[in-house]
Amino acid sequence: MDLNEFAAYGYFFLVVFLVVGLYSYIYHLYKNRKDATGVDYEHYSNMALHDDIDSTPVKPVSHEKEN
Amino acid sequence: MENRPLEYDYTVAKMFMLTTIILGIVGMAIGVFIAFELAFPGLNTVFGEGLAEYTNFSRLRPLHTDAVAFGFTVSGIFATWFYVGQRVLKVSMAESKFLMFIGKLQFWLYVIGVAAVVVSLFMGYTTSKEYAEFEWPIDIAIVVVWVLWGVSIFGLIGIRREKSLYISVWYYIATFLGVAMLYLFNNMEVPTMLATSPAGEGAIGDWMHSVSMYAGTNDALVQWWYGHNAVAFVFTVPIIAMIYYFLPKESGQAIYSYKLSLLSFWGLMFVYLWAGGHHLLFSTVPDWMQTMGSIFSVILILPSWGSAINMLLTMKGEWQQVAASPLIKFMVLASTFYMFSTLEGPIQAIKSVNAIAHFTDWIVGHVHDGTLGWVGFMIIAALYHMAPRVFKRELYSKSLMAAQFWIQTLGIVLYFTSMWIAGITQGMMWRAHDEFGNLAYSFIDTVDVLHPYYALRGTGGLLYLAGFFIFAYNIYKTWTSNKEVDAERLNASPMGA
């Protein structure tokens, strides 16, 4: 196997790997609907809609107290 | 000192808003001028033979492309980042003296870089690689500006209150990383002073002229991997970052599907990097790479339309807002033009179509329905939304904004329709031959036929530029107006009649 052939196989498997990865991600998002911390993905839109400096964060950085 | 409540600090955003507008005017004015040069070649020497070296089409063309891409668009990206970044991370730049200093430093170095680019391109220093014309000292300055921007992004993320990163922040980070990688690899170059031997043959090299580290086909491949992804990471990714923030915010509607926005993000990142081969169809690049470029270009419709449809559906049930607000009109038309150019692009990437389209004005038409309709409109809308909040003034005039919208839309339509007809006419004439295989037309025949379309394109461009002046005036009047409002907490931007 010369370098070109090696590159071609490598490339092919990389593409397969990425496609599988992407589709699993789609499946994962739509099946669970919520992320690991239990927040519904759609809820994250509020990061833009409630973005005043004193708005309550959707998910505050842990050392911050929610107010 | 009085104890004022914490506020977002838009100082750096305002600075970049200014360069967005100024460089927009400069870049588009040059665009209009070179468009008329193509229609009326006499303009090349209109300022006299002596100045013709500086005013001819070839000297000015890179000034146009670089001023609009790296001046207007990149300033718009910086301006919106320094606005959106703080807000979605819920942290103010006023909270960090360090980040404030870095932001201002980035701005001033950027201005110096722009000045160096303008002067050196005018003087004729160029590496001759499209969108990467700058000579190496300027490249180094640009890298410094970019690194400073990275410090700003990750610095702000480091002190944020909101733990999750909003989808726009993903896109800004991708812009930062993508451009950094592309720029570094494509601009690997050696000053000819070092490549020749200054000791031996007397200095035949030059410090201000460099050659690429890559040669021949490899150089072409790296160049178009860069060129295509400059389109991706300057004209697409950061503009999506903008629309995902400004459209929901201005309309008060949540993104239609946040999940779809995450998917389209990874889809876009995955596919875009492989599509650059479509700029090199029928060249000396290996055939399989060309085919790969074509295939990935067609697949690219999916993630592109994923984002665009997501934006349009965000307005679902709220279409009366499109009719009522010129600001929302700009954004809805921007996402429509995004769909349009990402359908046109894949069509042009099909080999048999590209055989007609390549080297013709149809490509230039494609470029400008993307840049004028999508990039230009989105940046204009973003600045309109920001203005009342950063200046704390009511937007000066809604009717001027509406007039601008219609004038510029007409300009875009004139631009791309004329270039379609011109491009396809050109492509067909170049390949027409008689029964013995002799070419039916000479080059000058096509030039004659194209004249009216070039004049139309120039007129379209002039309308777009006129609209941009209205925009600049509207923002200026907003800035200096005395109608104070506190718009920070509003969705729809307050506008005067």
Ligand code: HEM
């Ligand atoms: C005021 C409106 C504008 C006019 C009249 C205009 C005109 C032109 C002209 C005449 C060319 C050269 C075409 C050729 O070589 O045949 C060109 C190229 C280009 N312009 Fe514009 N332009 C305008 C606005 C813009 C804007 C706002 C952008 C980007 C944000 C832009 C991006 C480009 C690019 C990337 C190219 C190179 C295209 C290629 O190599 O195929 N233009 N423009």
Ligand code: HEM
């Ligand atoms: C699905 C997305 C897209 C695809 C597949 C695509 C495909 C293409 C193709 C095939 C060409 C012509 C190459 C040639 O024959 O010379 C081209 C040129 C170009 N496209 Fe696109 N396009 C897409 C989206 C966009 C968008 C959204 C923009 C800008 C906002 C854009 C800007 C450009 C520019 C600036 C060039 C000219 C490059 C040059 O020759 O200087 N494209 N594109």
